[in-house]
Amino acid sequence: MKKTKIGIIGGGNMGGAIIGGICKEYNVSVREQDQKRLQWLKRKYKIVTGDLKTVVKRSQVIILAVKPRSFDSVLKELRPLLKQDQLVISIAAGITCRYVEKRLGTKTRVIRAMPNLPAQVGEGITGICAGKAAGKKDLIFAQVLFSRVGVTAVLEEKYMDALTAASGSGPAYVFLFIESMTKAVRALGFDEKTSRALVLRTIIGSLDLLVQQKEDAGVLRARVTSKGGTTQAAMDVFAKHDFKMVFKEALSAAKKRAKELSK
Ligand SMILES: NC(=O)c1ccc[n+]([C@@H]2O[C@H](COP(=O)([O-])OP(=O)(O)OC[C@H]3O[C@@H](n4cnc5c(N)ncnc54)[C@H](OP(=O)(O)O)[C@@H]3O)[C@@H](O)[C@H]2O)c1
Structure with a gap:
């Protein structure tokens, strides 16, 4: 053909x-x-x-x-x-x-x-x-x-415009997350190479788990967060800074900008 x-x-x-x-x-x-x-x-x-x-x-x-x-x-x-x-x-x-x-x-x-x-x-x-x-x-x-x-x-x-804000700009959100997490891991005392490996492997493994188990991310998050534990301590800080709201506002700003630039 x-x-x-x-x-x-x-x-x-x-x-x-x-x-x-x-x-x-x-x-x-x-x-x-x-x-x-x-x-x-x-x-x-x-x-x-x-x-x-x-x-x-x-x-x-x-x-x-x-x-x-x-x-x-x-x-x-x-x-x-x-x-x-x-x-x-x-x-x-x-x-x-x-x-x-x-x-x-x-x-x-x-x-x-x-x-x-x-x-x-x-x-x-x-x-x-x-x-x-x-x-x-x-x-x-x-x-x-x-x-x-x-x-x-x-x-x-x-x-x-919404798609542009979600998947078009989306890789940048993921990279920001990885960048921030790697910096935070580094601040815990690991060298650059180890910090990068720890973060990337954690992200790849978590994604594989998410895809293979076909569960909601929220369900899996709850599963690794035991009351009074280490993950809970981290989650409390995210909640204090309203991490979910930050995301919502950021994506809404991206969509608004996509609309403004659209012709
Ligand atoms: N990158 C992304 O993640 C992404 C995602 C979705 C959509 N897009 C869209 O994809 C398009 C391309 O983006 P890009 O990131 O690939 O840009 P890019 O890397 O700058 O590629 C555009 C290429 O086209 C060449 N070019 C410009 N005018 C030309 C002409 N008249 N004839 C032939 N070639 C010409 C440019 O050469 P010069 O460098 O010499 O100008 C450049 O090599 C954009 O409209 C963007 O909105 C990009």
């Missing part, structure tokens, strides 16, 4: 992650303006490269993976090159399907996708929604494609 031809515009962090995930299953061509990055991608993956015209001409699906600030100029260049039957997938944070449709023509089939950083190791989660002209087939196509870099969730576009 012939491989679907995918053109990727922007082979940076996320574009590169997608290329890595899909280049064996699809026929991938890339337009990347940074020559050093382009050479690196060419050495690492089996891809065709070229200017925008070449990449668009040979592709059935075009993935837009440039930063929102470069987005308008790419859309402007893309419009006269685009054919009716080509599907456009945008991963630009905060750029709505409507915005893309308005600039590429309202009949253009547009899919908006929001992956996250763990896509770089095939463990991402990508939220996907469809524009006005895109159909179920296009959504399924995007799901299959992004499943190469993790799991996918189809949702209505009105949930994209």
Whole structure:
């Protein structure tokens, strides 16, 4: 069977992650303006490269993976090159399907996708929604494609800001947690290397347990917290500083910012 031809515009962090995930299953061509990055991608993956015209001409699906600030100029260049039957997938944070449709023509089939950083190791989660002209087939196509870099969730576009706050920014919350816990362990007297190993192993083990036992995190937390014990002493401090409220406020701020930046 012939491989679907995918053109990727922007082979940076996320574009590169997608290329890595899909280049064996699809026929991938890339337009990347940074020559050093382009050479690196060419050495690492089996891809065709070229200017925008070449990449668009040979592709059935075009993935837009440039930063929102470069987005308008790419859309402007893309419009006269685009054919009716080509599907456009945008991963630009905060750029709505409507915005893309308005600039590429309202009949253009547009899919908006929001992956996250763990896509770089095939463990991402990508939220996907469809524009006005895109159909179920296009959504399924995007799901299959992004499943190469993790799991996918189809949702209505009105949930994209919330998804951005949850899974888009989510890795940073986890890294902050790990960073804080490692510092705290270090303050207990362990060296850097041991602190890192203790924290990472604890987190990986706890996650495995959570996934394998299919329990709520709250249930497992209660299970390791015996009354009057060491864990309880730590939990009391978290409660004093209203850790759960801090999280709620932080995510709500992220969602608000996603909405403000959205266009
Ligand atoms: N990183 C994430 O975790 C993440 C998550 C979800 C969504 N996204 C979205 O993914 C998009 C890309 O983000 P990123 O982090 O991958 O950015 P990035 O690393 O800066 O990658 C973008 C790449 O595109 C290149 N580029 C810019 N304009 C171009 C053009 N006209 N033609 C060809 N290449 C061009 C850039 O080159 P120069 O460096 O020379 O400009 C850069 O190498 C953004 O819209 C972002 O919102 C990212």
